[in-house]
Structures are given as C-alpha cells and as structure tokens.
Amino acid sequence: MERTLTILKPDCVRKQLIGAVIDKIERAGFRVVAMKKTRLTQATAGEFYAVHRERPFYGELVEFMSSGPCVPMILEKENAVADFRTLIGATDPAQADEGTVRKLYADSKGENIVHGSDSAENAAVEAGFFFSAEEVVRVD
Numbered sequence: 106m107e108r109t110l111t112i113l114k115p116d117c118v119r120k121q122l123i124g125a126v127i128d129k130i131e132r133a134g135f136r137v138v139a140m141k142k143t144r145l146t147q148a149t150a151g152e153f154y155a156v157h158r159e160r161p162f163y164g165e166l167v168e169f170m171s172s173g174p175c176v177p178m179i180l181e182k183e184n185a186v187a188d189f190r191t192l193i194g195a196t197d198p199a200q201a202d203e204g205t206v207r208k209l210y211a212d213s214k215g216e217n218i219v220h221g222s223d224s225a226e227n228a229a230v231e232a233g234f235f236f237s238a239e240e241v242v243r244v245d
C-alpha cells in the first residue's frame with residue numbers, strides 16, 4: 106500500500122465541491138486515512154511550495170493557498186501517487202483529460218481544485234505539514 110497527500114484547495118471549498126471531489130476519490134478506490142479542514146498561513150503555504158520559490162507564479166500561489174480554508178487528506182491505495190495524479194489530471198485544466206477532477210471543476214492553472222503529491226517521499230514530507238502521527242488512523 107502506498108500513501109499520497111492531497112489538499113482540496115480553497116477554490117474547492119469556496120465552490121462547495123468538497124463532497125463531490127471526495128466522492129470521486131472514494132469511488133476510485135482510495136481510503137481516507139487522515140482528513141481535516143484548516144487554513145494555511147502564508148508562511149506555511151510558502152514552505153509547502155518552496156520548490157517553486159523561483160517561479161513567476163510563486164507569490165500568486167502562496168496568496169491563493171492561504172486565501173481560505175482547505176481540506177488536506179492522506180489517501181491510501183496501491184500505486185496511490187501515480188493513480189491520484191491520473192484521477193486529478195494535468196495541472197492546467199485545459200490540458201486535463203475528460204472526466205478528471207481538474208477538467209470537471211478547475212477554472213485555471215493557478216486555481217486547480219486539488220493538490221497531489223508527486224512522489225511517495227514527498228507525500229510523507231507533505232503529510233507532516235498537516236498531520237501528527239495520532240491523526241493518521243486507518244480503522245476498517
């Protein structure tokens with residue numbers, strides 16, 4: 106079993122799509138092993154996306170990710186990282202495959218509904234931004 110970290114971003118929460126996106130996630134076979142609603146500070150959002158620090162969109166990204174509540178989750182499934190990236194589609198919704206979360210719900214490259222980790226190693230690091238060990242509970 107592999108784990109990935111997702112964030113239902115502030116646009117997802119504002120558009121009242123939390124349930125719709127979780128429905129797609131569960132139907133695709135992911136188990137939710139941790140979940141909360143929270144709001145990133147600019148400092149935490151900046152650190153979370155530190156790899157993009159030099160990119161022209163970094164300021165906008167930090168601003169957006171701290172603009173309202175979000176819903177981070179740890180998801181578990183075989184091949185979770187790659188399968189979740191397939192489920193959400195390309196970063197730019199205009200390039201995303203039909204039926205993907207971003208194609209269905211995202212407005213733009215910058216406001217694209219969901220985050221998905223790009224490796225199992227990064228998923229573990231990213232989970233640490235939101236969850237303590239006691240909050241990661243899989244009982245089923």
Ligand code: DAT
Nearest residue numbers: 162166195196214215216217219220221223
């Ligand atoms: P992904 O979220 O698909 O892993 P990424 O890691 O390249 O994409 O970028 C992280 C986030 O930064 C992305 O979800 C939205 C924002 N972003 C990326 N490229 C952008 C661009 N060209 N213009 C505006 N925002 C962008």
Ligand code: MG
Nearest residue numbers: 220221222223
């Ligand atoms: Mg990425």
